[in-house]
Amino acid sequence: MAQCDGRTKKGERCRREPRAGSAFCSIHVDQEVRARSTRTAEWDRDSTLKAALGFALVGAILLFRFRR
Numbered sequence: 001m002a003q004c005d006g007r008t009k010k011g012e013r014c015r016r017e018p019r020a021g022s023a024f025c026s027i028h029v030d031q032e033v034r035a036r037s038t039r040t041a042e043w044d045r046d047s048t049l050k051a052a053l054g055f056a057l058v059g060a061i062l063l064f065r066f067r068r
């Protein structure tokens with residue numbers, strides 16, 4: 001049987017049933033939102049860094065070509 005992935009205030013695993021389509025019960029649904037937003041922030045930082053590196057590389061190649 002499914003079990004909520006949330007943690008109680010005592011730090012114990014929650015024993016309630018999760019909501020449909022979720023890994024958390026209605027009490028710990030805020031823990032799910034927090035986990036998701038943290039993951040999104042990390043992804044955004046990573047993709048922004050990669051995009052910046054890509055633009056820097058293209059810029060360096062173009063600069064190198066125009067100089068010759």
Ligand SMILES: [Zn+2]
Nearest residue numbers: 004006014025
């Ligand atoms: Zn719970």
